[in-house]
Amino acid sequence: MTEVHLHVDDRELASCVACGLCLPHCPTYRVTGEESASPRGRIAAMRAVEWDQRPLDGDFTRFMDLCVQCRACEAVCPSSVPFGRLMEGSRETLASETDYQPRRWRLAYKVLGHHRLLLAGSSVLAAAQRVGLVPRRVNLPRLPLRRRPLSATGTDVWLFTGCVMDAWQRPVHQAVIDVLRRAGVGVALPGRGGDCCGALHVHAGLVDGARDLARRVMASMPGDAPILVDSAGCGAALKDYGHLLETDEAVAFSARVFDVHEWMAQHMDRLPAPTRRLPHPVAVQDPCHLRHVQRAHQQVRTVLAPYADLVELDDDGLCCGAGGAYAVTHPEMAAELRQRKVEAVRRTGAPVVASANPGCILHLQTAGLDVRHPFELLSEALRGG
Numbered sequence: 266m267t268e269v270h271l272h273v274d275d276r277e278l279a280s281c282v283a284c285g286l287c288l289p290h291c292p293t294y295r296v297t298g299e300e301s302a303s304p305r306g307r308i309a310a311m312r313a314v315e316w317d318q319r320p321l322d323g324d325f326t327r328f329m330d331l332c333v334q335c336r337a338c339e340a341v342c343p344s345s346v347p348f349g350r351l352m353e354g355s356r357e358t359l360a361s362e363t364d365y366q367p368r369r370w371r372l373a374y375k376v377l378g379h380h381r382l383l384l385a386g387s388s389v390l391a392a393a394q395r396v397g398l399v400p401r402r403v404n405l406p407r408l409p410l411r412r413r414p415l416s417a418t419g420t421d422v423w424l425f426t427g428c429v430m431d432a433w434q435r436p437v438h439q440a441v442i443d444v445l446r447r448a449g450v451g452v453a454l455p456g457r458g459g460d461c462c463g464a465l466h467v468h469a470g471l472v473d474g475a476r477d478l479a480r481r482v483m484a485s486m487p488g489d490a491p492i493l494v495d496s497a498g499c500g501a502a503l504k505d506y507g508h509l510l511e512t513d514e515a516v517a518f519s520a521r522v523f524d525v526h527e528w529m530a531q532h533m534d535r536l537p538a539p540t541r542r543l544p545h546p547v548a549v550q551d552p553c554h555l556r557h558v559q560r561a562h563q564q565v566r567t568v569l570a571p572y573a574d575l576v577e578l579d580d581d582g583l584c585c586g587a588g589g590a591y592a593v594t595h596p597e598m599a600a601e602l603r604q605r606k607v608e609a610v611r612r613t614g615a616p617v618v619a620s621a622n623p624g625c626i627l628h629l630q631t632a633g634l635d636v637r638h639p640f641e642l643l644s645e646a647l648r649g650g
Contacts, residue, residue, distance in 0.1 A: 287338035360470030419451010459485030552622030
């Protein structure tokens with residue numbers, strides 16, 4: 266029998282001391298109460314494969330696959346275990362050594378790097394929605410049939426537009442451009458190849474595809490201007506290109522990347538003074554990759570606070586269950602996590618939710634919440650409501 270080794274660093278794998286402080290912060294453990302659905306349990310399974318040569322069997326695959334990769338465990342871990350990297354390395358091994366990612370999913374991920382095809386497919390799906398051809402179990406909000414083109418306004422900063430977000434939520438990009446214009450900041454748009462950051466590919470273990478996309482993205486935004494990202498998941502991925510590609514060029518590129526709220530919080534003096542606040546309170550939902558990975562969630566509050574009355578959720582940032590493609594691959598678990606988030610939102614009494622990630626926005630909208638990107642709310646406030 267050929268030995269199989271996970272794509273993980275043994276020192277990182279050994280760093281977990283099994284203290285259990287991560288358990289109450291893990292969404293899948295909170296739902297199931299099972300050790301195998303916790304970070305500690307998953308690391309134990311990784312060690313069994315890596316150190317004891319246990320097989321890559323169905324149980325191991327299920328343990329790894331059920332993780333939503335919110336990385337809330339990292340924020341509370343006293344040993345600073347890089348659980349996200351351990352998960353990515355384990356899934357990379359599963360994708361290369363087993364049928365963990367079947368052909369249909371590999372094709373779906375490949376489409377994300379072909380933007381014209383993605384836009385055309387999204388329009389077809391939107392048309393099918395309107396004539397009732399999309400089953401209700403496919404839990405999607407109403408998708409746009411058409412999209413107004415974006416126009417560059419200058420060269421002060423780049424705005425990364427991405428794949429699904431540009432196809433389904435292009436008005437968010439327009440809101441960012443409008444707000445930055447009011448701040449006197451010119452926005453450049455990526456050139457050819459800036460279609461997809463590769464985040465979903467990394468989460469699925471398809472790391473070679475993610476590297477190819479990363480090189481294309483880097484080439485699409487040359488120079489040294491800051492790169493602003495209005496999707497928390499994409500921003501986390503772009504900031505990790507140095508680790509993904511392990512080149513000096515990638516490290517330098519990642520250093521230019523900022524979440525749009527992170528950058529705007531440092532330049533609030535450029536925005537007009539508020540003349541009118543939004544007429545309703547706004548509940549702030551923190552996307553996991555903004556809160557736990559980029560650690561830039563407080564900047565959302567810095568940006569919105571002058572223009573809206575903000576209220577906080579009482580769930581300590583528990584994942585909403587979107588998780589990139591997680592809501593599609595694990596609909597029951599995603600729905601359970603979303604219901605907990607919906608209940609936390611409703612306890613605030615706020616009629617509007619601000620969320621800085623497209624997956625979270627779409628996932629929560631399908632539960633009937635009025636969810637908007639913070640920059641859409643900021644643009645509305647600057648227009649006087």
